[in-house]
Amino acid sequence: xxxxxxxxxxxxxxxxxxxxxxxxxxxxxxxxxxxxxxxGPNGAGKTTVLDLICGKTRATSGSIRFRGKELTKMxxxxxxxxxxxRKFQNPSVFEDLTVFENLEVSYPEGHTVMGSLAFKRDTAVxxxxxxxxxTIFLKDLLDQPAGLLSHGQKQWLEIGMLLIQKPDLLMLDxxxxxxxxxxxxxxxxxxxxxxxxxxxxxxxxxxxFVGDIADRVTVMHQGKVLSEGSIExxxxxxxxxxxxxxx
Amino acid sequence: MKNSSPVKWLVSREGLYYLALAVLLVLVLxxxxxxxxxxxxxxxxxxxxxxxxLVMCWGKAGILSLGQGVFFGLGGYCMAxxxxxxxxxxxxxxxxxxxxxxDFMDWNQVTELPWFWEPFHSFSFTLLxxxxxxxxxxxxxxxAMFKRRVGGVYFAIITQAIASILTILIIGQQxxxxxxxxxxxxxxxxxxxxxxxxxxxxxxxxxxxxLFLCLFVARYVQNSKFGRILVAMRxxxxxxxxxxxxxxxxxxxxxxxxxxFAGIGGALFTxxxxxxxxxxxxxxxxxxxxxxxxxxGRYSLLGGxxxxxxxxxxxxxxxESFPELWPYAMGALFIGVVLAFPNGLAGLYQRYVxxxxxxxxxxxxxxxxxxxxxxxxxxxGAEKSS
Numbered sequence: 001x002x003x004x005x006x007x008x009x010x011x012x013x014x015x016x017x018x019x020x021x022x023x024x025x026x027x028x029x030x031x032x033x034x035x036x037x038x039x040g041p042n043g044a045g046k047t048t049v050l051d052l053i054c055g056k057t058r059a060t061s062g063s064i065r066f067r068g069k070e071l072t073k074m075x076x077x078x079x080x081x082x083x084x085x086r087k088f089q090n091p092s093v094f095e096d097l098t099v100f101e102n103l104e105v106s107y108p109e110g111h112t113v114m115g116s117l118a119f120k121r122d123t124a125v126x127x128x129x130x131x132x133x134x135t136i137f138l139k140d141l142l143d144q145p146a147g148l149l150s151h152g153q154k155q156w157l158e159i160g161m162l163l164i165q166k167p168d169l170l171m172l173d174x175x176x177x178x179x180x181x182x183x184x185x186x187x188x189x190x191x192x193x194x195x196x197x198x199x200x201x202x203x204x205x206x207x208x209f210v211g212d213i214a215d216r217v218t219v220m221h222q223g224k225v226l227s228e229g230s231i232e233x234x235x236x237x238x239x240x241x242x243x244x245x246x247x
Numbered sequence: 248m249k250n251s252s253p254v255k256w257l258v259s260r261e262g263l264y265y266l267a268l269a270v271l272l273v274l275v276l277x278x279x280x281x282x283x284x285x286x287x288x289x290x291x292x293x294x295x296x297x298x299x300x301l302v303m304c305w306g307k308a309g310i311l312s313l314g315q316g317v318f319f320g321l322g323g324y325c326m327a328x329x330x331x332x333x334x335x336x337x338x339x340x341x342x343x344x345x346x347x348x349x350d351f352m353d354w355n356q357v358t359e360l361p362w363f364w365e366p367f368h369s370f371s372f373t374l375l376x377x378x379x380x381x382x383x384x385x386x387x388x389x390x391a392m393f394k395r396r397v398g399g400v401y402f403a404i405i406t407q408a409i410a411s412i413l414t415i416l417i418i419g420q421q422x423x424x425x426x427x428x429x430x431x432x433x434x435x436x437x438x439x440x441x442x443x444x445x446x447x448x449x450x451x452x453x454x455x456x457x458l459f460l461c462l463f464v465a466r467y468v469q470n471s472k473f474g475r476i477l478v479a480m481r482x483x484x485x486x487x488x489x490x491x492x493x494x495x496x497x498x499x500x501x502x503x504x505x506x507x508f509a510g511i512g513g514a515l516f517t518x519x520x521x522x523x524x525x526x527x528x529x530x531x532x533x534x535x536x537x538x539x540x541x542x543x544g545r546y547s548l549l550g551g552x553x554x555x556x557x558x559x560x561x562x563x564x565x566x567e568s569f570p571e572l573w574p575y576a577m578g579a580l581f582i583g584v585v586l587a588f589p590n591g592l593a594g595l596y597q598r599y600v601x602x603x604x605x606x607x608x609x610x611x612x613x614x615x616x617x618x619x620x621x622x623x624x625x626x627x628g629a630e631k632s633s
Contacts, residue, residue: 054489080491092486094479101475106490110472113500119472161490 006065007032007199008053008169013062015052022048024223025062030169035195037202037210039234040220041244046203047089049220050171053201054086055079066169077111085167089174089203091154095147099138099157102146103129106161128164135193136160137186152183156190163194170194171201176209188212207235207245219244260604264549265462272455282444289451289519291559292458293319296512298540298551299458299465300505305537306545307469308501309481310398314406315509315536317413318381320528322510324417324424325380327523328364329373330433330441350432355422364423370437377514378507385506389499396495398484407530414529429524433517441518454515458552461508465548468504477501509536538577541584544593553592 008030015023023045030036038046051057053064055076064071071079094102107128110119133139136156141149146157155175162170175191176184184206191213194200204210210217210231217234219227221244227237234240256262276288297315305311337347345358352360366372388409392402417424425431433441440446468474476497480487488494517523526532535558543554558580565573588595 056485056489075493076488077491077493080489086489088486088489092483094482094486096478096482097475102479104472105475105479105487108491111491112493113473113496116473116476116497117468117471121472158486161486165491 006030007034007067008201009063009065010049010053011063011065013049013052013059013064015048015057015060021223023052023059026220026223026225028218028225028228030199030201032168033195033197033199035200035202035213035215036218037204037214037216038218038220039204039207039210039244040226043222044220045223046220047173048223050086050173050201050203053079053171054084056086080165080167081108081111083166083168084171085162085165085169086171087155087158087162087173087175089177091151091158093146093149093154093157093161096145098143098145099133099149100129100142102157103132103160103164106164108165132160132164135163136190150183152179152187155179155183155187159190159194167198169199169201173203174205175202176204176206184209265459268549268552269455269459272458273452277448277451282448285451286447286519287563288556288560289447289454290516291556292451292454292552293512293516293519294536294539294559295458295552295555296461296515297505297509297536298543298555299461299548300508301537301540302545302548302551303465303468303477303508304501304505305540306547306551307474307481308477308498310498310502311403311537312406312502312505312533313403313530313537314408314410314533315505316528316530316533317406317410318385318506318509319513319516319532319536320413320417320523320525321381321384322377322513323517323523323527324430324513325367325373325376325510326514326517327430327433328367329370330436330517331430332364332368333436334432334434349425349430351425351428351430352422355426357422361423377510381506381510381513382503385503386499389502390495393495393498393502407533410528410530410533414525417525417528425524427525429522429526431522431524433521436518442521447519450515450519454519457511457515461511462548462552465504465508468501469548473497473500535577538581538584540591542580542591544591544596546590547593550591550593550596557592 006029010029011027013023013026014021026045026049028036038049040046048057052059053066053071055071055074059072062072066079066082066084069082071082071084074082094105097105104121104125107125109125110116129142130139133142136159138149138153138157138160141153146154149157159172159175172191176187179187188209191200191202195213202213214231216229217231218225219234219237219240226243227234227240235245257266272292277285280288297319301312301315331349335347335349340346340348340350340353343350343353345353348357348360367376388406392398392405397405418427420426435441441450476487476492480494480497484494513523513527516527539555539558540551541554542558543552544550558577561580562573562577565576584591590597
């Protein structure tokens, strides 16, 4: 079978920090338009997997192929241009810039030094920003400095910053952590919209939420895949109950 | 931010601040001051070039360089080398053992003009070098540091070390550089005597014009998307990287731009003061330059200019009456800035004077203060986040 028919193929991925293998011979595959959720106990290596895919951490060995391109040798910004977007666990938005400017900076044009000097705020940019702002419930706050947003709104803004890049693969690290119940509900709705036309890789603990959105679930434990399959499958897997879901 | 027409911009709030500075520098000061004092103001203004560069580099992008004196000095030395060669004609130096080379070379038993002095016979090469030499060094330092993700305090320390190294190099290579005395006794520029009062006044106006040119370049960069990326990098470098930007090349560019400004300032310093020496290159002057910028307000281009003017004026005033007290006053000033008003004079202005202006002109629309006054703003956000 041709590996490149997967959107993302992670094979034999290993990273060791001073001998400690945070991710150990990990393999998994994502189909186009799939929603995959990674769950697992703290320290299982979930965030490290996202770090490896987006280039923040370099793999010790193994391969990450995205649409046929090997990501492990590429620089962070090249991986972004290849079509991988990453949201961090703590909302990281540009607090001194307005919501509009945050989205504009993420707009996929003018990404070189000269390009950004010559960049013009034309109607295409305005429209893209407004469309995304509508999706992430921030349409009325475009001129607001991002530093003044609530925690939940910052999370949405960061998701919006990814959406405007038009990535093929979106990676979200605990998108609903620290959110109020109402915000959580809105975020689930937002993710449902996003997942219509993106492949999404999510790390999440909230099993209710996972059940709502996941096509397939990968359970990680000590840097390895413990179980993989539908939410029902992993929920009933005795190994998963043992190490993660509790007795 | 919409600059629909230059005239409209000039009557906008930001435009008026620039206009006020222009009126001060072009009309008020020349009318009030004699040519000796005006020449001193011209000297202070050369530091404003460095301060404007630091606003871009440190204020906007968060890259603190404690070695801007290096670039100021390089620009200054390039100009000084040209002027020195012009002053060292074989006729003027006939009593030397090797006529036609700068006097200090002769004193140091150098008998031939070193190769790197040769191109400085050409004025156009010199003008290019004033900008290019600082930029090339900044580029090398920038690539070496930023590609390896060296930043923050480590970067500051390394720039300081470079300032120290360059000073030692200049002092040590007396025969090629004039050593600790520097390059002195500069008389004419293309046959034009730069020592006369009229020449000094003309150079003052050249300096003001160049400063405005640099301000407008900086303002363009600040208001472009590049400027917003700089601010974004200062906040969340990783987010910028994972939004698809090669962060290092943006840092290299802004560091080179600041170096170019400093180089221009240095060249104008040499022209107005008539010499260049290592005492404008090393660690102490480099840190003083950061103080100008901090005091004026490191987020504000115009703040940087006023900071350079005021601190230098205070320095001259103090040094004339109590020379030994100046370092303490300077230290106190810096501590005051850091503790009491971290956004400098521009920050104070923004907080206390701007609301008055608003009331005075009934410009109630708070929204337009944000973008319009990009020159003095930027600190708003920082104030809130700190």
